[in-house]
Amino acid sequence: MPKKPARKTESLFVSGHRACHGCGLALAVRHILEATGSNVIVVSPTGCLETFTSPYGYSPWRVPWIHHVFENAPAIASGVAAALKAQSRESTRVVAIGGDGATFDIGFGSLSGMLERGDDVLYICADNGAYMNTGGQRSGATPLGAATTTHPAGKASWGKTERKKDLPEIVAAHGVPYVATASVAYLGDLKQKVRKAMTLHGPRYIQIDTPCPSVWNFPSHLTLEVGRLGVNCGLVPLFEMLNGKITKVKKLRSKVPVIEYLKQQKRFQHVVATDAPKERLMAVQEQADRNIEKYKLMG
Amino acid sequence: MKITPGAVVKGGTSLNYKTGNWRDQRPEIDAESCKQCGICQEVCPDDAVRQVADRYEIDYDFCKGCGICAHECTAEAIRMKNEEK
Amino acid sequence: MADVRVVEGSEAVALAVKACRPHVIAAYPISPQTHIVEALARMVADGDLKAEYVRVESEFSAASVVSGASAAGSRSYTASASQGLLLMTEVLYASAGMRLPFVITGVNRSISAPINIQVDHQDTISLRDTGVIQLYVESAQEAYDMHLAAFKIAEAPSIMLPVMVCMDGWVLTHSYERVEFLDQKAVDRFLPLFRPENYLDTANPKTWGSYAEGDVLMEFKYAIHKAMSEGKSCIRKIMAEMTSLTGRDYGGLVEAYRTGDAEVILVAMGSMAGTVKDAVDVLRQEGKKVGLLRIRCYRPFPYEELLAAVRGAKVVAVLDANVSMGSEGAVGLDVKSRLNGRPGGPMVIDFIAGLGGREVNSTTVRAVVDRAERLFSSGAPPPEAEWLDLNPAIVP
Numbered sequence: 034m035p036k037k038p039a040r041k042t043e044s045l046f047v048s049g050h051r052a053c054h055g056c057g058l059a060l061a062v063r064h065i066l067e068a069t070g071s072n073v074i075v076v077s078p079t080g081c082l083e084t085f086t087s088p089y090g091y092s093p094w095r096v097p098w099i100h101h102v103f104e105n106a107p108a109i110a111s112g113v114a115a116a117l118k119a120q121s122r123e124s125t126r127v128v129a130i131g132g133d134g135a136t137f138d139i140g141f142g143s144l145s146g147m148l149e150r151g152d153d154v155l156y157i158c159a160d161n162g163a164y165m166n167t168g169g170q171r172s173g174a175t176p177l178g179a180a181t182t183t184h185p186a187g188k189a190s191w192g193k194t195e196r197k198k199d200l201p202e203i204v205a206a207h208g209v210p211y212v213a214t215a216s217v218a219y220l221g222d223l224k225q226k227v228r229k230a231m232t233l234h235g236p237r238y239i240q241i242d243t244p245c246p247s248v249w250n251f252p253s254h255l256t257l258e259v260g261r262l263g264v265n266c267g268l269v270p271l272f273e274m275l276n277g278k279i280t281k282v283k284k285l286r287s288k289v290p291v292i293e294y295l296k297q298q299k300r301f302q303h304v305v306a307t308d309a310p311k312e313r314l315m316a317v318q319e320q321a322d323r324n325i326e327k328y329k330l331m332g
Numbered sequence: 333m334k335i336t337p338g339a340v341v342k343g344g345t346s347l348n349y350k351t352g353n354w355r356d357q358r359p360e361i362d363a364e365s366c367k368q369c370g371i372c373q374e375v376c377p378d379d380a381v382r383q384v385a386d387r388y389e390i391d392y393d394f395c396k397g398c399g400i401c402a403h404e405c406t407a408e409a410i411r412m413k414n415e416e417k
Numbered sequence: 418m419a420d421v422r423v424v425e426g427s428e429a430v431a432l433a434v435k436a437c438r439p440h441v442i443a444a445y446p447i448s449p450q451t452h453i454v455e456a457l458a459r460m461v462a463d464g465d466l467k468a469e470y471v472r473v474e475s476e477f478s479a480a481s482v483v484s485g486a487s488a489a490g491s492r493s494y495t496a497s498a499s500q501g502l503l504l505m506t507e508v509l510y511a512s513a514g515m516r517l518p519f520v521i522t523g524v525n526r527s528i529s530a531p532i533n534i535q536v537d538h539q540d541t542i543s544l545r546d547t548g549v550i551q552l553y554v555e556s557a558q559e560a561y562d563m564h565l566a567a568f569k570i571a572e573a574p575s576i577m578l579p580v581m582v583c584m585d586g587w588v589l590t591h592s593y594e595r596v597e598f599l600d601q602k603a604v605d606r607f608l609p610l611f612r613p614e615n616y617l618d619t620a621n622p623k624t625w626g627s628y629a630e631g632d633v634l635m636e637f638k639y640a641i642h643k644a645m646s647e648g649k650s651c652i653r654k655i656m657a658e659m660t661s662l663t664g665r666d667y668g669g670l671v672e673a674y675r676t677g678d679a680e681v682i683l684v685a686m687g688s689m690a691g692t693v694k695d696a697v698d699v700l701r702q703e704g705k706k707v708g709l710l711r712i713r714c715y716r717p718f719p720y721e722e723l724l725a726a727v728r729g730a731k732v733v734a735v736l737d738a739n740v741s742m743g744s745e746g747a748v749g750l751d752v753k754s755r756l757n758g759r760p761g762g763p764m765v766i767d768f769i770a771g772l773g774g775r776e777v778n779s780t781t782v783r784a785v786v787d788r789a790e791r792l793f794s795s796g797a798p799p800p801e802a803e804w805l806d807l808n809p810a811i812v813p
Contacts, residue, residue: 047379048347055400063379076485091346094622097619112486118469119469120440143475220375
C-alpha cells in the first residue's frame, strides 16, 4: 500500500460532534466537504446530522451552515442560491445535506419544487433508511422487509412490505443535469461524484447509503463492511446519470446473496431467521435481482 | 456569557467538546506493522486520526472507540483494547 | 412634483416593495393576495425590478425561500393570505427565533373550514404568537407607507425580526384608491442597504439553527420578546420618520380617533376602522361621546398607548374580526389583559364581528355603542363576547 501524503488542510467537519459510534453519515459528511471545498454554504433539514452537529455552542461545521426546519431544506437552499445570485456571489455554491426522512417524505414537495425550478443546488441525501434521529421509524426510504419501530416484525405483519421509494429515478424525471447514488463504503467514488456534481450547475442530486450501526443494529466497527455488502448484493446500486442517461455503473465482481447483507443487521432478523417464512427473503432477493438487471450490475 | 442573537454560533466550536470519554474500548496502532496507507484516517467518522510526521496517531480526546479503523486497517496494525476507566 | 395616482391597492404594495429594492421575492398564488405578486412579476419581466423572483411550489416554501435569502444577507419579500399564511406558521416561528428579517404582506382572508375567501382577521391573528411583528393598515396609502417602514423595522439591528403588514383582502387589495408615492431617492435615503452583522459567509463560517437545552431556551425566547417590547420605541421612531417624509401622520402604534373625552371607546383594526370612524362622526353629531382606538401595531401590543387613550372612558368595546374558539376575540383578550381589574378602569366588552366578510356598517356600530352603554349602566359584570349580526336560528 503506498504511503498517503499528509492531509494538507484542516478538516471542514471537525471532531467533537455527537454522532453515534461508527456513524456512516458523519463519515460521509467529512468527505463530502473535502470534495466540495470550503466555498460552500450548507443547508440541512432536521435529522440526525442536524442534531449531532448543532448543540448550542458546539458546531463542527467549518463552513457556513443553516438548519431551519424539517421539510424545507430544499427551499432554504433555493433562497440562499437566489440571494447569492442577487449579490453576485455565485462562486459560493449551495449544498444541501439531509436525511431520508426529510428528503423522501416530508420535504419531498419542497425538493420537487427546487428541482423543477432548476435552482443551483446540490442536494445530497444521506440515506440510512428510516427516521433515525427519533429512534428508527419507517420512512419512504426504508428498504423492503426492514423492521422499524412503526413497522415492526410481529405476529400479524413482518416489517416494511412496500418497496423503497425510487427517489433517484423520481429526481431524474425532473430533467436535472446530474443524479448519482453512492455509498460511504466507497469513499473515493463518493468524492469523485461530489466533485463531478460541483462542476455542473442547476439542481443536482446524490443519494448516499450511510449505514447506521445504532438502529440497523450491528457492531459499530462494521459500518463500511455492511455498506460494502449492501452494494455487492445489488440492493444499493451505485450509478451516475448525466442529463437522465446512465453514464457510469459500479459493476459487481460477484453477486453476493442478499442474506449475507441482511444477516449482519438485527433489523432483518425476522427475514433471515431459520424459521422465517421463505417468501420474505425471496422478496428481498427479488429486489436485488431487479436492480442487477435494471442497472446491468453484472458483466 | 450572554447568549448570541438567534443562537448563531461560530463554526468549529465542537472541538471544545471532547468525545473521548464515550469510549469503552480504545484503538492502539502498532507503529511497527503500520504501512502508513492512511486508511484509518480516511475512515474515522470522528476525524480522530492524525498523521504526525511518519506515523498515524489516534486523537484520544475525540476517539469514540467505534473500531472502524481497526477493522479496515490493511496491515492489521490496530488493536481494540478495553478502555481503563 | 408629487407622484399621485389612482391605483389598485395591490399595485400600491408592489410599488412599495419595488422601491425597497428587494434581492429575492418568493411568489405563490392565493386569493386575494395574488395581484401583489403578479404586479411584481410584471415589473421583473419588464426589467424594472432587478430581483430574483422565485416561483415556489407552496407557501411553506415561499416563507422558506425568503428566510434562506435573509440568512444569506439579502433583503427579501413574500405575500400570502388565509390558508397560505397558516401553512407558513412553522417557518415564521423558526425565522423569528433565528432573527431573520424579511417583510411579508398578510392579506387578510377567512380560514377554512368552511372555505370562504372574504375578509376577516383570523389568519394573521393566528400568527400573533410567532415573534413576527404585525402592523394593520386601513387604506392603500397606509399599506404603501407601512411597507416602506416595515423593511426598516425588520432590519433595525435591535429588532431583526420578520414584519407582517396586514391588509384586508379585496377591500384594500382589489379596490382603487388615490395613492401618493415617494420618489426613489427619498426611499433610498430612508432605507439604506441591508447589511446584517451575521449572515452566511464563507469568510466567517457560522452555524444557524442550533438546538438549545432547557438552561438557555427561555432566555432565547425572552430575547425575542424583549426585542419586540423594547422595539416599540424603534417602531415609533420609524413611523415618525415616515411622517416627516410624507406628511401623513397615522398616530404611531395606534390611531386615537376622537378618544380625548370619549366615554365609549371602540377598538378595531384594518379597513373596518374606516367604517367605525364614519359612525363615530355621526354619533358625535348626536351628542354621544364616542371614539375609536385603531390598533396599527398589534404585535408588539401597544399597552402604553392603550392605557393613555382609554383614560376617562367608561366602556371599551372591542370589535374582533377573529375568534379564539372556545374563548373570545384575540384583541379583546389583549385589551382585557391590561385593563381588567385596573382600579377606575373602563369595562371591556368584546364583540366578534365581520367573520367571512360579514358587513360591519354604521348600523352595526351604533348597535355596539348602544349595547356598550346599556351594559355599563346595568352594573352587571361584563358578559361573554357577543357575536354581532348573528342568525342563531339557523344554527343547529
